[in-house]
Amino acid sequence: MSSQGDGAAEQHPETKLSDNSSTETDATGGAIITVTIGATVPTGFEHTAAEEVKEKIGVDVRISKDRGRIYFPITTDKLFQVHLLRSVDNLFVVVEEYDQYQFKDSKEETLAELQELASKLPWTNALEVWKLNGSLKKRKAHRRGNGNKVKPNSETTDATVADTEQQELPEAAEDQTKPETTPDIEGSKQESEDAAPKAKVLKFRVTCNRAGDKHSFSSNEAARDFGGAVQEFFQWKADMTKFDIEVLLNIHNQEVVIGIALTEESLHKRNISHFGPTTLRPTLCYGMLRLCKPQASDIILDPMCGTGTIPLEGAIEFPSSFYIAGDNNDMAVNRVVNNTRHIQKRRAEMGSVSGLPIDTVRWDLCNLPIKTSSVDIIITDMPFGKRMGSRKKNWDLYPSCLREMARVCRPGSGKAVLLTQDKKCFAKAISRMGGLWRKLHTVWVNVGGLHAGVYLLKRTGAVFGQTPEDVYESRGIVNTHEKGDDKELP
Ligand SMILES: C[S@@+](CC[C@H](N)C(=O)[O-])C[C@H]1O[C@@H](n2cnc3c(N)ncnc32)[C@H](O)[C@@H]1O
Numbered sequence: 001m002s003s004q005g006d007g008a009a010e011q012h013p014e015t016k017l018s019d020n021s022s023t024e025t026d027a028t029g030g031a032i033i034t035v036t037i038g039a040t041v042p043t044g045f046e047h048t049a050a051e052e053v054k055e056k057i058g059v060d061v062r063i064s065k066d067r068g069r070i071y072f073p074i075t076t077d078k079l080f081q082v083h084l085l086r087s088v089d090n091l092f093v094v095v096e097e098y099d100q101y102q103f104k105d106s107k108e109e110t111l112a113e114l115q116e117l118a119s120k121l122p123w124t125n126a127l128e129v130w131k132l133n134g135s136l137k138k139r140k141a142h143r144r145g146n147g148n149k150v151k152p153n154s155e156t157t158d159a160t161v162a163d164t165e166q167q168e169l170p171e172a173a174e175d176q177t178k179p180e181t182t183p184d185i186e187g188s189k190q191e192s193e194d195a196a197p198k199a200k201v202l203k204f205r206v207t208c209n210r211a212g213d214k215h216s217f218s219s220n221e222a223a224r225d226f227g228g229a230v231q232e233f234f235q236w237k238a239d240m241t242k243f244d245i246e247v248l249l250n251i252h253n254q255e256v257v258i259g260i261a262l263t264e265e266s267l268h269k270r271n272i273s274h275f276g277p278t279t280l281r282p283t284l285c286y287g288m289l290r291l292c293k294p295q296a297s298d299i300i301l302d303p304m305c306g307t308g309t310i311p312l313e314g315a316i317e318f319p320s321s322f323y324i325a326g327d328n329n330d331m332a333v334n335r336v337v338n339n340t341r342h343i344q345k346r347r348a349e350m351g352s353v354s355g356l357p358i359d360t361v362r363w364d365l366c367n368l369p370i371k372t373s374s375v376d377i378i379i380t381d382m383p384f385g386k387r388m389g390s391r392k393k394n395w396d397l398y399p400s401c402l403r404e405m406a407r408v409c410r411p412g413s414g415k416a417v418l419l420t421q422d423k424k425c426f427a428k429a430i431s432r433m434g435g436l437w438r439k440l441h442t443v444w445v446n447v448g449g450l451h452a453g454v455y456l457l458k459r460t461g462a463v464f465g466q467t468p469e470d471v472y473e474s475r476g477i478v479n480t481h482e483k484g485d486d487k488e489l490p
Pocket of ligand 1: 305306328381
């Protein structure tokens with residue numbers, strides 16, 4: 001087996017983006033490692049995530065060309081803070097990164113080079129962070145009293161190398177990250193039988209995420225060949241589902257990043273225990289909430305709340321505002337109530353006595369039981385007309401709901417953050433609002449593979465009910481406005 005040779009890692013011929021790690025000495029003389037952390041975030045919300053990292057960890061973030069990824073440096077004493085970030089889905093520690101990797105022309109040469117790379121990478125610090133991360137998780141699991149039951153990463157992967165079997169992550173195999181402590185399966189059987197206690201062989205998988213059309217190889221081939229070389233180098237055992245360690249090979253055109261995963265299950269899977277047909281990722285909800293900057297005592301409405309992901313994320317992360325979650329579907333309302341109870345119970349178990357600032361109501365958004373001009377922020381995920389509702393129904397629903405939202409929202413200061421994939425219908429509806437809403441900003445996001453827009457709107461100072469456009473049929477006033485009078489937003 002090759003020795004780890006971290007310090008002796010050869011300088012790779014490609015352009016190294018940065019030195020991913022360095023070792024410092026702290027006040028007590030102990031070693032503090034500085035490493036680069038990579039995080040996947042909802043596409044479109046990279047800048048929001050960067051803002052959160054700056055605010056909570058105090059470091060600058062580099063946004064990758066690869067949409068949906070950010071990188072930032074941390075010292076190991078800050079590792080736990082990284083897990084408290086709300087806008088990140090998955091975390092990994094960077095082993096090495098290349099900005100301009102010069103792939104060889106032929107597939108054979110490229111794959112051979114990837115195999116060679118495995119033994120040249122500076123693995124030590126990243127493995128130290130992985131080990132530390134494992135002990136942090138163990139402590140957290142112990143505090144929750146549920147042992148170490150964490151599922152392997154179920155996030156999208158392009159290609160992996162290993163076997164197949166669904167399983168839980170075994171006990172973190174601390175102290176076994178260094179190749180020299182890992183037994184050589186073939187060569188040292190007798191030796192390891194004599195040794196007591198017997199060292200455990202780490203199980204691993206390599207996941208390759210690849211984007212770009214100028215590669216001569218597939219993700220599967222890269223994962224297979226790079227994975228084979230990692231196995232050879234460390235003498236780990238490949239296992240696709242029972243792995244202790246997941247090595248990531250991220251290739252985006254010429255950018256190559258090799259990392260080690262720090263999250264088994266995406267961090268976006270929080271809060272919600274009762275899922276619905278279109279449950280939104282809490283990380284995306286967090287991004288939407290940050291866009292409208294909730295202030296203390298703001299009244300925040302999600303009038304089409306589904307399972308309640310947006311108001312629940314708000315009630316947890318911005319608890320000095322008050323949230324009203326409504327939906328016209330009984331099942332949705334029940335899910336919000338159950339999700340709220342579940343979170344309250346979890347918080348009570350952890351010793352928290354404060355309740356969540358949220359109320360749940362069954363209502364029709366087109367006829368809200370709410371006073372005119374009383375709401376500060378409306379934030380909602382509208383039916384796209386695909387899995388929920390229909391495109392045809394949206395032509396009636398969108399104008400009605402934009403009008404009713406304009407009625408309840410405070411003129412001059414109110415805001416709305418609305419997510420939809422039905423962009424055409426939304427644009428038409430907003431153009432017919434008679435200047436009640438002004439579009440400030442659009443963030444383009446990917447929701448389950450669909451290209452959608454998060455629209456930040458400002459409620460203008462225009463008084464509701466003063467223009468023909470905002471006369472509302474369902475409140476008994478006939479809209480005399482004829483087609484063809486559509487106004488563009490200022
Ligand atoms: C896209 S889903 C919201 C999903 C939600 N963000 C979640 O994470 O579960 C849209 C919701 O709008 C609700 N809805 C549709 N028309 C409505 C109306 N007129 N009034 C209130 N809710 C409505 C649907 O019942 C559905 O739950």
